[in-house]
């Protein structure tokens with residue numbers, strides 16, 4: 001429906017002041033107009049028994065929040081250059097798109113929303129939903145909101161960035177350049193997000209994404225061009241990735257032993273930080289025919305055996321890295337409701353010599369279960385040199 005712009009703005013203003021108001025979003029730019037922010041979100045909040053409006057302005061990198069009272073002029077905001085103006089009340093979504101001719105194209109849809117008056121900020125995200133990267137990757141919509149079907153991916157990326165950021169200050173602070181290699185990068189959601197996250201923290205960020213699929217390389221190069229960033233992508237097996245300098249090696253859900261190939265490549269190239277979230281694992285499962293007693297109590301159940309051996313695989317990966325001089329922790333990087341594959345091995349190189357107890361435990365476990373992890377085979381020489389194992 002096409003109406004005069006002042007009439008549409010009056011509607012928006014009435015709705016934002018109504019007791020049923022849920023949220024508003026202002027985004028996009030009108031022709032020949034500039035906006036101060038990329039996107040503005042507004043919601044009602046209850047502060048000391050008084051209803052106010054919380055306005056969150058985002059420039060795509062950080063958010064600025066302020067709370068305003070009844071005398072605030074929303075009209076000014078509505079006319080400040082944004083092309084898409086959306087105001088949701090509990091039962092109606094009123095959406096205005098301002099055309100090139102400054103007409104208001106209005107769409108009204110029925111919705112069922114709950115009014116939330118809490119003023120605690122939503123969990124601070126490492127990159128806001130409206131960041132250009134998520135737009136370029138098609139994770140967010142025209143209004144800069146993450147699409148519901150992509151929310152899990154966004155949360156996963158956010159959590160990954162949070163975990164990376166924890167090591168930046170402690171382990172990667174004395175440098176002004178950083179090199180990141182994403183092994184098994186797929187459509188590079190994480191790769192681009194990491195690049196975006198690091199670009200303000202380091203003078204130069206070098207990015208390499210590796211995936212065996214040609215279509216991933218083609219897709220990722222297109223996204224890099226759209227974002228006007230220099231990131232290199234190669235279509236290759238992880239095991240065939242050329243050696244290069246690397247500060248952070250990443251492998252998010254590289255299938256089965258591809259995670260081991262990634263860990264091997266990272267160790268060989270002396271990665272300072274390794275972040276690997278393993279995927280499906282079969283290799284050790286097939287090696288275990290009989291379990292040492294009393295573990296038969298668990299392994300007699302197929303499902304339990306599978307989970308136990310998955311945990312053993314990851315614990316052994318962590319132990320191997322520890323024996324090679326890495327400080328290792330295993331963390332849950334996102335709640336199980338988002339993906340079942342929620343273990344992350346985070347390793348930071350310290351060069352510490354392995355403790356005798358760590359060597360003994362490792363060797364005993366292999367001996368008792370009669371297994372040789374694939375990663376141990378790959379890193380045979382390194383284990384011999386660092387821990388006199390093999």
Ligand SMILES: C[S@@+](CC[C@H](N)C(=O)[O-])C[C@H]1O[C@@H](n2cnc3c(N)ncnc32)[C@H](O)[C@@H]1O
Pocket residue numbers: 183184185186187188189190210211212213216236237238239251252253254255258261279
């Ligand atoms: C489950 S996807 C994960 C993609 C991405 N890391 C993410 O989390 O969005 C696994 C990716 O690893 C790639 N891959 C699996 N094995 C590989 C190997 N040995 N060498 C290179 N790429 C591999 C697949 O092509 C796929 O794109």
